[in-house]
Structures are given as C-alpha cells and as structure tokens.
Amino acid sequence: MRAYGRSKLANVLFTHALARRLEGTGVTVNALHPGGVATNIWNATPKWGRPILAVLKALFMISPARGATHITYLAIGPAGRETTGGYFQNDRLTEPSALARDDAIAARLWQESARLVKLAP
Numbered sequence: 001m002r003a004y005g006r007s008k009l010a011n012v013l014f015t016h017a018l019a020r021r022l023e024g025t026g027v028t029v030n031a032l033h034p035g036g037v038a039t040n041i042w043n044a045t046p047k048w049g050r051p052i053l054a055v056l057k058a059l060f061m062i063s064p065a066r067g068a069t070h071i072t073y074l075a076i077g078p079a080g081r082e083t084t085g086g087y088f089q090n091d092r093l094t095e096p097s098a099l100a101r102d103d104a105i106a107a108r109l110w111q112e113s114a115r116l117v118k119l120a121p
Contacts, residue, residue: 008033010109012087012100017110019085028084032074035090036060037067 015031022029038061045053073091074080087096099105114120 009097009100012096013102013106013109014113015087016085016101016103017106022084028080028082030074030080030083030086030088031096032070033087033089034067034070035062037062037064039064039067 012031015029018029036056038057042053042057070088070091074088079086079088079091079093083093086093087100088094095101
C-alpha cells in the first residue's frame, strides 16, 4: 500500500509539473482520484484479508463503471477544458496534500523521470 500511495502522489506531482510546462499551449492536464474502486487491483490481498476486503468493497467502494464516469466527466466536460494542473475528486477540483503541492519535489520527480527515459533536461 505504501508503494501504491507513493505512485498516486507521483501522479499528482507529475501532473502539476506537466501543466506548468504546457502553459499557453491550450493543452490541459489534470489528476483524478475516482474514489475506491472495486477492481481486480485488490486480488493480491492475502487470504486472511479477503473477507475484510469483501465487506469494504460492498460498503465503501464504487463499481468500475461508476469510477469511469468520473474519468469521463474530466476528459470531456468543461472542468477538464477549463482547468489545468488540478486534482479532482468526486468531480470537484480539490486541493491535494501539502506534499503533492511541493514544487521542489515535483521538479525532482520530473528530472528523475527524464533521466530514466533518457530525455534531455
């Protein structure tokens, strides 16, 4: 779960950095948290945790189809056209954590990503 959380943080940081680089081009980029979605990502849960997860899925998670509506809203709706560098949750622009707004960390992530894929700085 720690790695998963870090990957989501990286998505938000990278989106913010990309939005700054695309400023003035008419291209918008945003990050989205659709909520807890009952997908196969949870299949690797240890056997002892599966009954608990089944209850959590039933009570708190949304279907993949419902999760897709959030993606569609942002992809084709006015919010996605009018906003760039934003973080959306439940179809609303939301302020992410302080860590996700850290420009220095976003710059480091951008530099490391460029290095790993061998792009010029």
